[in-house]
Amino acid sequence: MTAFRTLDQADVKGKCVLVRVDLNVPMENGRITDATRIERVLPTIREIADKGGRVILLAHFGRPKGRDPKESLKPVAEAVSQHLGKSVAFADDCIGEAASTPVNALKDGDVLLLENTRFHAGEEKNDPAFVQELAKLGDLYVNDAFSAAHRAHASTEGLARVLPGYAGRTMQAELDALTKGLEAPKRPVVAIVGGAKVSTKIDLLENLVTKVDALVIGGGMANTFVHATGLGIGKSLAEKDLAATAMRIIEKARDANCAIILPVDGVCAYEFKAGAQNHTYGIDAIPEDQMILDVGSQSIERIQAAINDAATVVWNGPLGAFEIAPFDQGTVAAARHAAQRTKDGKLVSVAGGGDTVAALNHAGVADSFTYVSTAGGAFLEWLEGKSLPGVEALRA
Ligand SMILES: Nc1ncnc2c1ncn2[C@@H]1O[C@H](COP(=O)(O)OP(=O)(O)OP(=O)(O)O)[C@@H](O)[C@H]1O
Ligand SMILES: O=C(O)[C@H](O)COP(=O)(O)O
Numbered sequence: 403m404t405a406f407r408t409l410d411q412a413d414v415k416g417k418c419v420l421v422r423v424d425l426n427v428p429m430e431n432g433r434i435t436d437a438t439r440i441e442r443v444l445p446t447i448r449e450i451a452d453k454g455g456r457v458i459l460l461a462h463f464g465r466p467k468g469r470d471p472k473e474s475l476k477p478v479a480e481a482v483s484q485h486l487g488k489s490v491a492f493a494d495d496c497i498g499e500a501a502s503t504p505v506n507a508l509k510d511g512d513v514l515l516l517e518n519t520r521f522h523a524g525e526e527k528n529d530p531a532f533v534q535e536l537a538k539l540g541d542l543y544v545n546d547a548f549s550a551a552h553r554a555h556a557s558t559e560g561l562a563r564v565l566p567g568y569a570g571r572t573m574q575a576e577l578d579a580l581t582k583g584l585e586a587p588k589r590p591v592v593a594i595v596g597g598a599k600v601s602t603k604i605d606l607l608e609n610l611v612t613k614v615d616a617l618v619i620g621g622g623m624a625n626t627f628v629h630a631t632g633l634g635i636g637k638s639l640a641e642k643d644l645a646a647t648a649m650r651i652i653e654k655a656r657d658a659n660c661a662i663i664l665p666v667d668g669v670c671a672y673e674f675k676a677g678a679q680n681h682t683y684g685i686d687a688i689p690e691d692q693m694i695l696d697v698g699s700q701s702i703e704r705i706q707a708a709i710n711d712a713a714t715v716v717w718n719g720p721l722g723a724f725e726i727a728p729f730d731q732g733t734v735a736a737a738r739h740a741a742q743r744t745k746d747g748k749l750v751s752v753a754g755g756g757d758t759v760a761a762l763n764h765a766g767v768a769d770s771f772t773y774v775s776t777a778g779g780a781f782l783e784w785l786e787g788k789s790l791p792g793v794e795a796l797r798a
Pocket of ligand 2: 424426464465549550553602755756777778779780
């Protein structure tokens with residue numbers, strides 16, 4: 403961390419400080435289901451506010467294509483305010499007058515959250531004109547969003563190039579913990595990758611299989627691999643156009659001596675609904691009109707055996723649709739097993755990701771893991787050994 407300027411070097415008193423945070427929290431029917439990402443950014447916000455800085459929070463939410471009220475950060479501002487214990491103002495846009503008017507009204511120690519940066523195409527394009535619009539609002543830039551640092555976006559990368567940039571406390575803590583825990587991990591290392599963001603994560607598995615001894619695949623990611631091997635997956639969530647990539651990863655894993663552990667059975671239902679009638683089928687007998695929503699009991703046994711063989715487990719992505727019972731069972735069983743091995747001193751367990759953290763909290767074991775990161779995709783890219791644009795831009 404010595405390579406970065408941190409809040410220790412920032413003179414924030416009376417300054418407008420643009421603070422990039424990750425408030426991409428799991429949400430169901432407008433309700434935040436896990437507040438870990440909010441809690442993790444509080445130290446940075448408090449420190450800047452206590453030192454007399456004017457805190458202007460920048461964040462994305464979801465993956466909107468243009469302005470979409472369903473992906474507004476407004477409800478998140480209320481939640482940040484509750485967790486912070488002080489009022490957090492909200493601006494209806496992150497640039498222009500809608501942003502500059504509330505920014506100009508800030509007093510030392512105040513906190514303001516700007517609307518979803520992804521409502522503007524310039525954010526993901528890292529468009530210099532959009533970067534300038536954002537930069538106009540602040541004197542300094544602090545990046546506390548390690549979990550979005552794998553994106554070279556305007557608010558995660560571009561701003562650090564035009565304003566004096568500093569790492570926030572969570573950014574510092576994440577990098578320190580991951581470096582300490584995983585720079586030279588105890589072998590065997592088993593990676594568990596599940597979840598739904600198949601297209602944005604599948605490519606990095608190609609590299610990951612050369613770094614770990616076994617790769618357990620679950621969730622929507624596993625469905626994509628099962629389809630690639632020529633088996634039917636019914637109406638399951640998958641990205642079938644990535645079959646060739648999946649096959650390439652399987653071959654690369656074979657060359658690298660990395661075992662690939664795919665589900666051998668799946669819990670299926672006709673609909674994605676809590677309590678939906680469900681049945682477990684062998685992976686070669688998934689009915690055409692059903693979807694796989696969790697790994698089955700035989701798969702769980704294999705996953706637990708893989709965890710038993712591991713000295714280090716790194717995990718991103720739930721193994722099933724854990725938000726709706728009973729499709730949480732695979733994720734809960736694997737999480738509790740890894741937690742127990744960790745408590746017994748037999749395992750170093752590191753997990754990351756917005757929904758992954760929510761799943762560990764749901765299983766009641768987040769505190770038993772060696773380290774829980776807020777980052778999912780960024781965590782996997784860091785593991786791969788890739789440099790993260792948001793981190794690189796902060797190097798002094
Ligand atoms: N078989 C499945 N069918 C449908 N959805 C699934 C299945 N398995 C997992 N999921 C969904 O995957 C989602 C989480 O995936 P995601 O890749 O976003 O993980 P994450 O931990 O949030 O990582 P990141 O922080 O990168 O977003 C959950 O909402 C879960 O319901
Ligand atoms: O949830 C995450 O992993 C981060 O907030 C990044 O989100 P993204 O994958 O939509 O860029």
